[in-house]
Amino acid sequence: MAFVEQHIHDAPKTFISKYLISYDHKVIGKQFLWSGLFWLMVGGLMALMIRWTLAYPGQPFPVIGNLIFPNSGGVVPPDTYAMLFSMHGTIMIFFAITAILIGAFGNFCIPLLIGARDMIFPTLNMLSFWFNIASSFLMIFSFFLPLGAAAGGWTSYPTLSTNLGQPGAGQTLWLISLFLFGVSSTMGAVNYITTVITLRAPGMGYFKMPLTVWGLFLTSILNAIFVPVLGAGLLLLTFDRVFGTTFFLSGAAATSGKGDPILFQHVFWIFGHPEVYILILPAWGIVSDLLSYFSRKPAFGYKMTALCLSTITVLSTLVYGHHMYTTQMSPLLTQSFMTLTMLISIPSAIFFANWLGTLWKGSIRFTSPMLFSLGVVFVFGLGGLTGLYLASSSMDLYLHDTYFVVGHFHYTMAASVLLGGFAGIYFWMPKMFGRMMDERLAKIHFWTTMIPLNGLFTGMMIMGYAGMHRRLYNPFIYEFMQRLIPINTFVTLCAIAMGLAQFIFLFNLFKTIFGKNIPKASDNPWEVGTLEWQIPSPAPHYNFKEIPVVKCGPHEFGNPNLKGDRDFQYQTEELAKA
Numbered sequence: 207m208a209f210v211e212q213h214i215h216d217a218p219k220t221f222i223s224k225y226l227i228s229y230d231h232k233v234i235g236k237q238f239l240w241s242g243l244f245w246l247m248v249g250g251l252m253a254l255m256i257r258w259t260l261a262y263p264g265q266p267f268p269v270i271g272n273l274i275f276p277n278s279g280g281v282v283p284p285d286t287y288a289m290l291f292s293m294h295g296t297i298m299i300f301f302a303i304t305a306i307l308i309g310a311f312g313n314f315c316i317p318l319l320i321g322a323r324d325m326i327f328p329t330l331n332m333l334s335f336w337f338n339i340a341s342s343f344l345m346i347f348s349f350f351l352p353l354g355a356a357a358g359g360w361t362s363y364p365t366l367s368t369n370l371g372q373p374g375a376g377q378t379l380w381l382i383s384l385f386l387f388g389v390s391s392t393m394g395a396v397n398y399i400t401t402v403i404t405l406r407a408p409g410m411g412y413f414k415m416p417l418t419v420w421g422l423f424l425t426s427i428l429n430a431i432f433v434p435v436l437g438a439g440l441l442l443l444t445f446d447r448v449f450g451t452t453f454f455l456s457g458a459a460a461t462s463g464k465g466d467p468i469l470f471q472h473v474f475w476i477f478g479h480p481e482v483y484i485l486i487l488p489a490w491g492i493v494s495d496l497l498s499y500f501s502r503k504p505a506f507g508y509k510m511t512a513l514c515l516s517t518i519t520v521l522s523t524l525v526y527g528h529h530m531y532t533t534q535m536s537p538l539l540t541q542s543f544m545t546l547t548m549l550i551s552i553p554s555a556i557f558f559a560n561w562l563g564t565l566w567k568g569s570i571r572f573t574s575p576m577l578f579s580l581g582v583v584f585v586f587g588l589g590g591l592t593g594l595y596l597a598s599s600s601m602d603l604y605l606h607d608t609y610f611v612v613g614h615f616h617y618t619m620a621a622s623v624l625l626g627g628f629a630g631i632y633f634w635m636p637k638m639f640g641r642m643m644d645e646r647l648a649k650i651h652f653w654t655t656m657i658p659l660n661g662l663f664t665g666m667m668i669m670g671y672a673g674m675h676r677r678l679y680n681p682f683i684y685e686f687m688q689r690l691i692p693i694n695t696f697v698t699l700c701a702i703a704m705g706l707a708q709f710i711f712l713f714n715l716f717k718t719i720f721g722k723n724i725p726k727a728s729d730n731p732w733e734v735g736t737l738e739w740q741i742p743s744p745a746p747h748y749n750f751k752e753i754p755v756v757k758c759g760p761h762e763f764g765n766p767n768l769k770g771d772r773d774f775q776y777q778t779e780e781l782a783k784a
Contacts, residue, residue, distance in 0.1 A: 212323045212405065214748045229328035230747055234335050235314030236638060239631075241342065242305030245297050247708075252294040254705050255282055261698035263680040284679045288357040289376075291677060293345075295360025296380070298620065299485070300387050301342055306627045307488040308391075308429075309338065312398055312422045314638065318738035318745060319416050321407025321754045326400045330393050337390035344383035348376040356380035359677070361474055362443070364454035364467035369447055381444045388437040395429035398422060407737065409756035413509055414777070416736050416760040420512050421491020424519045428484045432477045432523070439473035468533055475526040483522040485619060487515060489626025490557070493579045496629055497561055498761040499734050500576035501568025502773055505761040507560040514553035514560075521550040531602045540599045547597035554590055558583075569764075569773075573732070574648030578629035581656050582622050585663075589617030592667060607677075610670025613663045621659055628655075628711070636727035639719050640744040647714040654707035658700040665697035735776040736760045754778050 266280025353374025358366035455465035498505040527543030762775040
């Protein structure tokens with residue numbers, strides 16, 4: 207039963223209290239969604255500039271090249287290219303994916319799915335969003351500084367990120383911006399964890415929660431533990447840049463006995479590898495639920511899936527060293543990290559098999575959320591298998607910092623998270639805005655995204671296996687790389703096609719929200735039994751007039767003892783018995 211008494215608060219009456227400085231978790235979730243979509247477009251445009259430069263070196267970027275790069279005739283300059291790939295990674299990971307998967311879905315879904323009226327700390331929730339906006343503002347402002355934004359890579363290793371490698375203020379603003387982002391994420395994590403523990407509806411044990419909540423809950427635990435670790439590293443690197451300290455200064459050990467740039471790599475990846483799972487756990491949770499909903503079957507191995515997600519969460523804290531095989535790490539440590547990295551594939555394979563078990567002999571409904579969920583199954587399978595190559599220390603010595611790593615990383619992170627995010631948006635759109643998105647356009651969006659996406663990231667891995675290194679402005683000055691020009695051009699064309707496909711989504715989204723004569727969605731258009739589909743669409747500000755009492759799990763489909771023409775049960779109903 208719930209541990210905290212929940213009150214119904216008055217609805218906001220002014221524009222500011224309703225849409226800007228809002229304490230309502232649903233409004234904050236939408237704010238994070240709009241912020242994430244904005245940064246997704248910015249980061250995507252940067253990716254297209256990177257790909258264009260690699261496919262057509264020396265040629266102006268089409269349409270807007272002369273506007274953005276007037277001093278170079280529309281051609282992306284080498285120093286700007288370094289800034290682009292640095293900021294692309296930063297923006298996509300911290301401001302796009304995190305905002306959509308954790309900020310938007312975490313805020314919007316957790317109270318609705320556990321039967322709560324709001325988050326446990328509404329003020330902290332509001333502050334987490336505005337700290338995120340402050341962080342975003344600093345990141346935008348850094349682009350307009352004399353020497354531009356940060357250009358030391360999204361990892362910002364010293365000495366590339368010290369005053370020697372990055373003399374401008376852009377790198378310093380990058381550090382401060384991500385520190386504020388960490389404050390925002392930690393606020394959200396504390397809120398999510400406490401809300402799930404204390405505000406679950408009566409009868410909702412942990413193993414009656416939707417797997418979406420499991421994913422967001424475990425993500426929040428990782429955020430609460432490891433984002434402060436990154437914050438510490440960012441703070442010390444800021445001191446090095448601003449106050450002249452030598453925490454990460456290369457060569458300082460020869461004079462003062464202090465300073466080690468490798469220390470920053472340890473600090474970064476202690477956070478950085480859990481960050482992979484921080485981003486993908488919500489997508490895994492969403493997909494685990496949607497596969498059940500649209501297969502019209504109970505989730506195969508529900509408890510085992512939840513336990514596997516928990517096991518992965520624990521193991522993700524112990525494997526960071528596989529990012530540092532090339533730093534002359536002790537062979538004993540290398541072996542340990544390799545073993546632990548291989549070990550994490552076991553629970554991953556189990557819950558992947560559970561996904562297939564859910565699909566097996568299901569009465570599958572190929573709706574747009576289901577198509578995107580099936581896309582996640584496919585791309586995560588490819589991404590996970592290619593990760594085994596990089597887990598091997600001997601293989602990683604060759605593949606490290608090649609485009610094989612880029613392709614693998616994008617398959618497991620960008621592709622899985624992007625498709626999972628779209629699945630969630632299409633699925634919860636009726637509950638967010640009271641309208642259904644156009645299914646025909648949504649399915650066109652899926653196929654025009656899925657096909658070029660695989661050409662893009664598979665092509666990257668092929669180029670990486672052939673020896674093409676990342677971060678090179680023009681790799682084809684090397685004679686042995688010139689044979690890869692055709693596949694590199696193909697990869698860029700796939701990136702352009704995938705980018706253009708997102709305009710279908712944007713058109714569908716804005717038409718649904720702002721268009722006229724769009725029919726109102728029913729309260730339960732997908733015929734699902736979880737708690738959010740038992741209240742009106744869009745959800746009222748108080749969510750539930752009466753706190754529901756949960757009597758069964760979230761995936762009760764196909765019970766032969768059900769009466770009437772319904773093939774699902776609501777979570778507030780007793781299990782149908784003969």
